[in-house]
Each structure stands twice: as C-alpha cells, then as structure tokens.
Amino acid sequence: MKKLGMGLVGPGFIAAHHLDAVRRLGDVEIIGIAGSSLDSAKKRARELGVARAYANYQALLADPAVQVVHNTTPNHLHKEISLAALHAGKHVISDKPLASSVQESRALFDAARDAGVANVVTFNYRGHALVQQARAMIAKGKLGAPVLVHGCYLQDWLTDERTYTWRLDPKLGGVSSALGDIGSHWCDLAEHVTGARITKVLADLHTAVPVRQAAVTSAKAFANQTKSAPRRNVAITSEDIASVLLRFDNGARGSLIVGQVLPGHKNDLRLEVNGRLASLAWQQEKPNELWMGHHAQANTLLMRDPALLDASARRYAHLPAGHPEAWADAFRNLIADAYAWIRQGGKPETKPAALPSFTDGYRNSLVIDAMLRSHAAGGVWQDVDEHREPRQKQGKRG
Template identity: 80%
Template sequence: MKSLGMALVGPGFIAAHHIDAVRRLGNVEVVGLAGSSLASAQKRARELGVGHAYTDYHELLADPAVQVVHNTTPNHLHREISLAALRAGKHVISDKPLASNLQESRELHEAARDAGVAHVVTFNYRSHALVQQARAMIAKGKLGAPVFVHGCYLQDWLTDDKTYSWRLDPKRGGASSALGDIGSHWCDLAEHVTGARITAVLADLYTAVPVRHVAAAPTRAFAKAKAAPRRDVKITSEDTASVLLRFDNGARGCVTVGQVLPGHKNDLRLEVNGRLASLAWRQENPNELWIGHHDRANAVLSRDPALLDSAARGYAHLPAGHPEAWSDAFRNLIADAYAWIRKGGTPQTKPAALPTFADGYRNALVIDAMLKSHAAGGAWQNVEDDREPPRKRGVRK
C-alpha cells in the first residue's frame, strides 16, 4: 500500500496524539510540522521525532509530499488554515470546534463540501467500540423509542484561579469556553448515538471564576499552575453550564458542563432512556456499557469483540479483558479518516462513524443556540439552519 504524507500545523498539547495515532497506522509518513515560528516548530519536531520543521503553514501547504493536513491550532486559526488547505487540494483533519463561531464554521463546511477532498473534525468519542455498540442498539430498536437523553462533561483543570489558557480568551477560543471546548463533544455524541438532532435548547451559563491571576506564560491544557509574577484578567466566557434539550424524535434531555469542578478529570457521561430499556456509557470507564431494564436484572456489557454488533466490532482491537481507552478511540478515528482518504474522500465512501466538517457546522449551530438562549435570559432557542428545510421527526443522521 502506497504511503500517504501528512503534516501538522499547531504542535501543542493535542499534536502529539495526532502523530501517535498516525504512526500506529503504519502506512502514513509524518512529513513535518509548522508552528507559530520556525524556532518553535524545530523544537517541537525534535521532541516528537519529526524530521522537518516548516517556516510557516504556507510552506507546508506548498510541499507536494503532503497530501493530508492536521490542523491542531487554537480555535481562532482554524478557519484561516483549514480554508487554505482545502484550496490547496489537501485533505484536512481539524480539531474541534470547527471554527471560532457559526459564520466561520458555515464557511468551512461549504468550502469542504465543494473541495472534493476528505474533511474530518475530531469528535473522537464516537470511535469507542461501546459507543458504536450503543448506537447500533438504538438503531435496531433495542431501547424502544428514546424518551430522555442526559449526561454531563465535567473537568477540574481550570479550578485554580491561577490557571489560564487561550481557551478562556474569546479572541482565541471563541465566545464560548466550556460549551465550545467540551460541551461540543457531548452534543455530538448525543446526536450520533441516538440518531436524533437537538432542535431546541434552554441554557444557563455561569462563570464561577470571574477573575484569574495570570502568569506571563499561559498554562498548557491540564497542566498545573506554577508560581510566577501575575496580572488579573477578567473572564467573560462560561466555565459551567446547564442546558435543557429537545430532540426531533420527541425526546427530552439535559446536559451539565463544567471545567472548574474538583475531582472530575475528564468525566463525560451519556445515558439514553427508552420505553423498553436504558443504556449508559462513561468515558472514564469506556470498556463497559450499562444496560438498564424495568422487568429484569440490569446488565453490564464488557467490551468483547465476540459480543459486539458488527457495526461496533471493528472498533475493538484487543481480546476481552484487555482495556482499550482514549488513545485507542483516537486511533480509530484517524484510521477511519485515512481509509476515507484512500477511497478518494467522496461522500459515498465515508465511514458511518466518521465526523466531517458538516458535523462540525451542525455542532456550531447547537452551541450558538445555547449562547443565544442564555443571552435572552434563559429562553428556549431553536437550533436552526436557515439554509435548510425543517427536518422531519425521527429521521436518523
């Protein structure tokens, strides 16, 4: 099989995981990377064992050895770099959110649709084997009609008021912080698993830490704050949120999101209650799927390839009892992306679980509606794309 060449723009926290996932495929060459400067790119290239550092992303896009671009820059750079990569005819894998705001997300969605290349956004929680199992069970009616969809995504890495990240700066991270950063993952997961779309939201956003004492150098994601001279910065974006949900299949739901909640490291949970049964999955315990019943004992399905639906089996690579977790799911997403690229990136050849720029735009519509709901004092806000006709109830994605 001919090797594909990939290069990465934005060698921060998540970049190492992109490169690790690509290397695990065995048939993709990591050609090089670009950063905010040549010096920073060279330093990170040495750390990650990457052979070449580009002067900037323009030089990277001009390299004929690069067929695939991974955009792992801060949110405010997503549009500029992904758009340039699409126009250069490169396949693009972008971190979420797709862009800083709804308008930029729409522009990228439309550009990707017209570019004739593969376009992927990294909603990687879809790619856990038991997430695909849950989706298959719901699609086959094992739960009956879903009536309630609920859960949370809770973290504590921003609890300390001396911790600061570009994610808290609206000019770099976008108008939303916690919802845009991690709530976006939960909303995508809920829609993907249930096959239903969120049609209306009622949101209450809150900033528990309104002032942060910021050092000259920002804190890397999930790192501990260090002692240093500091200045006070007022925070205007939310660090916690509670949202009521309505779905197009008639189901109701709610989600709680926060990044200042002590003891919660990366606590994503999704539960779907149907008329016949329930199921629940937790990201920190990804090898188990809880199945709830009314008239008999509840059950826990442990990840075992022999017991999984055919749609989920390909996402489990080790025998039962050998745990698979976050990095394995991320590798699954990247494997799906490169399988699609090798098939030409056409809509007809896309793996069903793979999230595209269309999904990134769809997600931006949901988060934007939440921001509008809160701004209106907690009023119900429809999730609408004014370019599309209303969706019929109960139709799967």
C-alpha cells in the same frame, strides 16, 4: 500500499496524539510540522521525532509530499488554515470546534464541499467500540422509543484561579469556554448515538471564577505554571459552568450539565439514553463498560468483548475481552477511518458512518450557538437554526 504523506500545523498538546495515531496506522508518513516560527517548529519536531520543520503553514501546504493536513492550532486559526489547505487541494483533519463561530464553520463546510476532499473533525469519542455498540442497539430498536437523553461533561482543570489558558481568551478560543470546548463533544455524541437531532435548547450559563491570575509567561492549555510566577488579573467573560435543557426531533427530552471548575472530575463525560423498553449508559472514564437498564429484569453490564458486539462496532475493538482499550485507542480509530476515507478519494458516498466530517462540525456549531443565544436572551427556549443547515449533506448523516 503507498504511504500517504501528512503534515501537522500547530504542534501543541494534542499534536502528539495525532502523530501517535498516524504512526499506529503504519501506512502514513509524517512529512513535517509547522508552528508559529521556524525555531519553535524545529524544537517541537525534535521533541516529537519528526524529521522536517516548516517556518509557517504556507510552506507546509506548498510541499507536494503533504497530502493530508492535520490542523491542531488554537480555535481562532482553524478557519484560516483549514480554508487554505482545502484551497490547496489537501485533505483536512481539524481539531474541534470546526471554527470559532457559526459563520466561519459554514464557510469551511462550503469550501470542503466544493473542494471534494476528505474533511474530518476530531469528535474522537465516536471511536469507542461501545459507543458504536450503543448506536447500533438504538438504531435496531433495542431500547424502544427514546424518551430521555441526558448526561454531563465535568472537569476540574480550571478550578484554581491561577490557571489561565488561551481557551479563555474570546479572541483566541471563541466566546464560549465550557460549552464550546467540552459541551460540543457531548452534543455530538448524543446526536450520533441516538440518531436524533437537538432542535430546541434552554441554557443557563455561569462563570464561577470571574477573575483569574494569569502567569505573564504562558497561556498554553494544560501548561504547568509555578505559583511564584509573575501574574496579572484577567477578567473572564466565558462560562465555566452550564446547564441546558434539550428537545430532540424524535420527541425525546434531554439535559446536559457541563463544568470545568468541579474538583475531582478529571474528564467525566457521561451519556445515558432511556427508552420505553430499556436504558443504556456509557462513561468515558469507564470506556469498556456499557450499562443496560431494565424494568422487569436484572440490569446488565456489557463489557467490551469483540465476540459480543454488533458487527458495526466490532471493528473498533482490537483486543480480546479483558484487555482495556481507552482514549488513545478511540482516537486512533477515528484517524484510521479518516485515512480509509482519504484512500477512497474523500467522496461523500464513501465516508465511514462513524466518521465526523465538516458537515457535523457545522451542525455542532449551530447547536452550541443556540445555547449561547438562549442564555443571552435571559434563559428562554431557542431553536437550533435548521434554516441555516446546508441543503446538500455529505453522505450519511454521521
């Protein structure tokens, strides 16, 4: 099988995980990476074991050896680079969010539809075997009619007021922090697992750390900044805590709590779905367990075991029971689905059901936008703007 050539733009924190995932596939050749300058790209290429560096993304796109572009740049560059890649006829794998606004996301959806190439957004939690197991069980009616969908995504990496990152700059990360960065993951997961859509939201947003002491030298996400480094005060306008009530199109109610300043919570994503017959719950930090709740019998805990999973979930489990699979494995599963789709031409009808496309990225932008509008209106219910949804969907709704 001929190897597909991939290039990566934006060699920051997440870039190493994209490269690790494609290396694990074995049928993808890493052609090169582009950064903010040729010198920075060369430095990261050496660090990441990549042979070629490009002075800018335009040079990378001009290379005929690059067939697939991974866009791992800060949010404000997503539209520009993904749009250029689509116009160049390249398949695109973009980090979430798809773009910095609903309007930019819609532009990318339209461009991807017209380009006729594979277009993927990295809502990587879909790649867990037990997430797909939960989805299959709900689709087959094992829970009965869902009545409540609830959960959280809690982190503590912004607890210290001396922590500052480009994600908190609205010009670079967008107007939303907690919801746009991690709440988006939960919303995609909730809709994907239940097969239902969020139709109305009521949101309360809060900034617990309104002023941060930013190091003068670095604003990289997850950068280690010494306490003695020169600092400047920065007023923060985006939320670091959010609580949201939800309504779904199947009649279910829901709630979501998101926070990035909560000590002790490292990457605490949880989703629970309660139906009339049973409940299920999954935690990202315990990805090999799926809790099943019952009314008139003992609760059970399904451990990830390929022999016990639904056929649709089994292919996402690669190790026998008792051999844990986690975040990097789920990310690899999503990238594997992406390249399987690319090898089939990226046509809508051949997209794997679990793979999130630009359609899903645009849909997610609509949900987050409704939450921001709800808070701005003083905490009142807002509709997710279905009239702004594209009429033409790309294959099965994922």
